[in-house]
Amino acid sequence: MQSNFSRSSVQPHTPSISASPRYAFIDFLDVGRAETISQEIANLTEDAGQDLETEESGEIGYIQGTVVGLRYYSGVVNRGEMVSLVREPQNPYDRNAVVVANVYGSQVGHIKKELAAAMAYIIDNKLARVEGIVPYGETNKFSMPVNLTFLGKEENREAVHNHMRRHGFRLGTDFKGGTAKTSFGRDPLGLLKSSSQISAIPLTAEELKSAFDKLFDDLMEDKTREMEPAEAVCTPLLPHQKQALSWMTSRENSSDLPPFWEQKGGLYFNVLTNFAVKERPEKVLGGILADDMGLGKTLTTIALIVSNFHNGKPLPLEKCGESSEPSTSRKKSASKGKSGEVSEEVVESSPSKRSHVDSASADTIDKDVPRKKAKTTKKTSKKSANTKEVILLDDDDFAAALECSSTQVMPPKKNVKKRSGADKGSSAGTGGSGARATLIVCPLSVLSNWLDQFEQHMRADVTLNVYLYYGAERNRSVSLLASQDVVLTTYNVLSSDFGNKASSPLHKVNWLRVVLDEGHVVRNPSALQSKAVLELQSERRWILSGTPIQNSLKDLYMLLSFLKLKPFDVKEWWSRIIQRPVTMGDRVGLQNLQALVKGITLRRTKTSKVDGRTVVQLPERTVFVQHVTLSxxxxxxxxxxxxxxxxxxxxxxxxxxxxxxxxxxxxxxxxxxxxxxxxxxxxxxxxxxxxxxxxxxxxxxxxxxxxxxxxxxxxxxxxxxxxxxxxxxxxxxxxxxxxxxxxxxxxxxxxxxxxxxxxxxxxxxxxxxxxxxETGSVTGEKWRSSSKVDALMTILLKLRNEDPTVKSLVVSQFTKFLDILEVPLREYGFSFTRLDGSMTQKARAKAIQDLQDSSPGSPTIMLLSLKAGGVGLNLTTASHVFMMDPAWNPAAEDQCVDRCHRLGQSRDVVITKFIVKDSVEENMVKIQKKKQELVAKAFGTKTPQDRKQSRIDDIRALMEI
DNA sequence: ACCGCCGGGTGCC
DNA sequence: ACCGCCGGGTGCC
The missing domain is CATH 3.30.40.10 (Zinc/RING finger domain, C3HC4 (zinc finger))
Structure with missing residues (x-):
């Protein structure tokens, strides 16, 4: 009840679209992204909308007030603690009521009515926000003092002061000696100080930027212990992956208090914030795995799922031994999906026989697990044998694509069993804690990658139940979902289920673990997607992301919110304790932020070292610029x-x-x-x-x-x-x-x-x-070449002559250009595939599959649309990349290159960028370079006006006006 | 709350 | 007795 209340008090505001100055900090963090104009405008509106309240206010005045009615509420508060003040207009006794709540969300009391009457008008009309700190007297039974700081726009200063005076309250403004400065007894980090008193010299923008850049660096210390995965994982882990597994396992099994909490007397203290609560804070089991792309976050996560069911013991899995277990009864059901392709067989194992994989742990894990599990499987298998519902992949196209991938790449493997049985009412599969299944939420573009990786990394003779919760016919049975080992779904499916208030099965399951893949995609807290993600019930929570912070510090808030890292999952506290101090250049705030991130994050880059060697040895990567002269x-x-x-x-x-x-x-x-x-x-x-x-x-x-x-x-x-x-x-x-x-x-x-x-x-x-x-139709016209097309074909032919096995990515932002390129490629007998945004999942998966196939006669070229697929694509058979046209955003180009320049690439990667001489393209490249230099110089504040101006300057430069 | 406030009981010392 | 004083009941908003 109380927590409900506090939650509603921090509801994010509906973004408004009014233009408004933005914070310097946000600005310079944004600078690295050179994108389209409209995106930048979008960023402006985003920030303006969300931070009207928290970020552009200065201190207007302070006053000491009284919190009354303490004896009616359970919320405790310590000397020097921050409290939040929330209007309670529905209060039946006084519509001016102002509730005082502690950082944990528990109500402490009310503001005394006379003061509340004065404050209500100011808060309701958003003339100022009011923040409270309890200076002393926290043991009082009936009332206690609270130092109130009014924060708001300078233009409202007079109105606030006048209004308070009319009610007989005089606001102080002398922040250096005023009550706002009241002693902060237990405050070793000094973070409870009012932000006006910056302890030391504030950080310069430059220092702040560099600190921010390094925020996720060097988070390796004490994270070097290695752990072997369970036997069921057949791929040997690299040292850094074993370290990640060990770290993740310890994060999940920790019975310790969450980071920064200590037990003192009968209370729990947060050493970072100095807050104390009676209740033991909820454990935060999980964190952020922020390894660079290509370091194997997927494999590490699979290893975690299989290796740490409970207490470091592996997940009990059936063994579907092809040979070793004589008692295994085995049934095949080769029924057909609607697409006509043969589905994978479903293997049944008898209940009496248990996988040897988890034998070591069988005794220590809840004894119910294996038995129930086996029962479920049997039921499911029978259904499957009926040929009625064998494929659970409900999207026929997608299913077909996956069929194709599993039959072509690893035909004999059956370890990833996709089942569709609807054994409702079965509580099977639940462990002692009631949770067995791991939910993985990912962007659609990497869905097939997850399935491939499960196939690849799981031993063939072990059955891991993976349910793909996707497509119109997805099985919504809560018990079915809960009994899986893994349920895989997309952000879209999750939020559309969540949006249809009727029922969201995913929100009814108590998950053992929820994994957000590419977790940075959830960053706007007011988006439905974010709400859907936050509402998932789980014991453990993980975020996988190569770029946990995309734009600004605010992105981190969403992640902490998902991890339920109290009190930072509530916007007010996040803002007061971390975001505002850091933004203001407070060193202590930054230290706290660093400690926070360090406690829950593991990040290694491609250049991170393990035992003195870099984590990943990637082949060379060379960039050539090929100038093209127009005819x-x-x-x-x-x-x-x-x-x-x-x-x-x-x-x-x-x-x-x-x-x-x-x-x-x-x-x-x-x-x-x-x-x-x-x-x-x-x-x-x-x-x-x-x-x-x-x-x-x-x-x-x-x-x-x-x-x-x-x-x-x-x-x-x-x-x-x-x-x-x-x-x-x-x-x-x-x-x-x-x-x-x-x-x-x-x-x-x-x-x-x-x-x-x-x-x-x-x-x-x-x-x-x-x-x-579409304009500019290519069809109908007689095909003709262009200087750039000729330049590409010349190189491709030369390349094929030198080494016919070399594969290339030909990348353009214009899909129409890819259409045009198909003609000469065909003419010269190149075998090629194509991947662009308009293709179905099935077609995408097939295109990737075909390119990755290295048998003779396989395609050697992929025509790739720059924006297709997003991150995560694995195109390592290609070692040449042709960037046909420069992108506004150099990061997009890099990302594209990273699709082949990643783990698994054996050749040196050569990148060729085609640039037409004396053209916009050349100017675009110049502007890109200039931008990167500016970023490197870490310049300070930049207003939206500056930004807009620089956009206009760009246009001038491009058009040579 | 070891207060303030309210309202009923009470009324020389 | 239209007051003062006493002492019990009571107490956030």
């Missing part, structure tokens, strides 16, 4: 388009309307970049003032198509996610339909475009018509 004809056309574009953009500059005409500017730049690749890419020109509504409509459709196909990886500026049901406004900005409709709904007649503040209406939104209406 005379191409150059003529290019210059013509450039002049047109420059005129238009020049006019925007004169009008000062570059940002409001962003879509046009982007369109022009895209057209130029397309010309650099191939003239057929370019759609027809859509400028000029529209006359009729249908012309306007057509123009908008052209624009949205251009934006969506520009390869600039547009995000919706409202939800910051990839565009869903994209629509374009009359002011030519693109959003998800649900997002922009929500804005219009809430702002009613006043609704304005979040990006340019133009008036918008629901009926004026124009839908994206889909791929069919």
């Amino acid at each position: 005379e004809e191409e150059r003529e056309k290019y210059e013509q388009v450039k002049t047109e574009g420059r005129n238009i953009i020049g006019r925007y500059f004169q009008e000062g309307s570059v940002m409001t005409n962003y879509a046009d500017v982007l369109a022009i730049l895209v057209r130029l970049r397309q010309y650099c690749c191939h003239p057929s890419l370019v759609g027809k020109y859509t400028g000029g003032d529209p006359v009729t509504p249908s012309e306007l409509r057509e123009r908008l459709i052209n624009k949205i198509t251009l934006v969506l196909n520009s390869g600039s990886d547009e995000e919706c500026a409202i939800c910051l996610d990839s565009l869903r049901q994209p629509v374009i406004t009359y002011c030519a900005h693109v959003f998800c339909r649900p997002c922009i409709c929500e804005v219009i709904r809430s702002e009613k007649e006043q609704a304005r475009c979040p990006l340019c503040r133009a008036q918008i209406k629901t009926k004026e939104l124009v839908e994206y018509p889909g791929e069919e209406l």
Whole structure:
């Protein structure tokens, strides 16, 4: 009840779209990301929306107040502790009531009514926030003092002071000697100090940035013990993976108090925050595995699942011995899926026989486990034998893709058993604690990777029950899910289940372990996805992420929230104890942050050392820039388009309307970049003032198509996610339909475009018509080459001559360009595959499979769309990468290269970047370089205006205006 | 709360 | 006795 209450008090605010200054700290952390303009605007709105409250307020005044009614509540508070003050307008005795709660969320009392009456108006009207610290008197039975600090915008200072004075309260402002400074008895870290009194010299922006960069570095100490995985894992672990396994196991089995908690007397103290509670704080079993890509986070996690069921004992698994166990009865059921492909067999093992894999632990683990487990299996198997429901993969396409992968790559392996039995009502599989299953949530793009990896790393004669909870026909039986060893699902499935309030089976299961793969994708706490993730019930929680902090310190909040690392899972405390002090340059705050991260994170980079050797020895990686000179004809056309574009953009500059005409500017730049690749890419020109509504409509459709196909990886500026049901406004900005409709709904007649503040209406939104209406159709025209295509083909042919086994990735941001490249590749007899965003999972899996196949005659080239697939793809058979066009975001290019330059790559990797001389492409590269230098210099504050200016400067430079 | 406040009991010393 | 004083009951908002 009380915790419910405190939770509601820290509900994140609905992001508002008003422009507002941002914090310097956030700004310079963002600098590394050179992305599209709209993304940057999106970032602005994101930060503005979320931090209006916490981040732009200064101290307005302080006063000492009284907390009363202590005897009615259980919340305890110590000398020097922070308390939160929450309005309670529904209080039947006083609608001005202000509740005082301690950091643990327990109510301590109320603010005395006279003061509450004065404060209520100020809080309700957001003139200021009020933070409280209890200076002494914590043992009082009936009331205690509290030092209140009012924080708010400078412009509200007068109003706050006047209002308080009208109620007979005089706010102090002398923070150096005032009550705000009241003694902090037990405060070894000094973190309870009011932020106005910075103990030492504040950190400079430079120091802060470097500290931040290093936040996740060198988290190796005391994490060097190694642990062997259970026998059921057939892949030998590398030393660093054994260390991770050991660390993760100890994090899961620790019966210690959570990090930073100590027991003193009858109370539990948090040494970091000095808070004390009566109840033993919930254990935090888990943490963040933040190893670099390619270090084997997946394998390590599989090893953890299999090796640490309870207390370091392996997960009891059936052995489906092909030979060693004579008593094994074995049934095959080769039924067919709808796709017509043969499903894997399902193996039944008799209940009396148990896997030898877990024999060592059989005695110590809850005796119920093996028996029940075996029973379940038998039932399931019988059902399966009925041929009724053999494949649990409900998405036929995807199922087919997986079939293909399992039959082609490792035909004999049957260790990952996918079952579909619906043995409802069975409590099978639950251990003593009631939880057996591990839930893995991942982006769709790495789903198949997880299944492949389970197949690869599990011994063939052991059955690990893995249920893929995906697709329309997914089995929603809670008992079925709970009885699995592993349930695999995607963030989308999880949040759509969660959104349909009716029932979310995943939220009804008590998981042994929940693993968030690529956990950084959940970072906006107000997104449904985040809520869905936070509501999962689990004993242990893990986040896997190569980049745990993507944009700013705030990202970490979401992760701590998921891990339930109290009190940082509540926004107010996270802000007061960590984010605000660090942002303010407080050294102690930073120390605390570092300690926090260190306690729960393991991170190794490709260059981290284990026993003096780097963790991973990757082959060399060399980058060549291949300059391309346009033919005379191409150059003529290019210059013509450039002049047109420059005129238009020049006019925007004169009008000062570059940002409001962003879509046009982007369109022009895209057209130029397309010309650099191939003239057929370019759609027809859509400028000029529209006359009729249908012309306007057509123009908008052209624009949205251009934006969506520009390869600039547009995000919706409202939800910051990839565009869903994209629509374009009359002011030519693109959003998800649900997002922009929500804005219009809430702002009613006043609704304005979040990006340019133009008036918008629901009926004026124009839908994206889909791929069919794309501009610049390639088909129909007679195929012709271009200078860049010729340059690529020349190199590819030379490469094939030298070594026909070499495989290459040909990467472009324009899928249309990939279409064009297919023609000469076919003509010259190259066998190739293709991977782009429009492909189904089945097709993607097959494309990857084909490329990874190294038998003679297998494809040697993959045409790859830059934004396809995201991270996690494994394309290690390829050792050459051709970047056909420069990306706005160099990180996207690196990521692409990392798909082959990773663990498992045996050859040196050669990267060739094609750049057209004297063109936007060359200018883009220059700007990229300049940006990287700036980042390296760790510059200080940068306002959104500066940022916008630098964007405008970029456009100038690109267009040579 | 070893207080303040309220309201009933009481009323020379 | 329309007061003062005493002492018991009571007590967040």
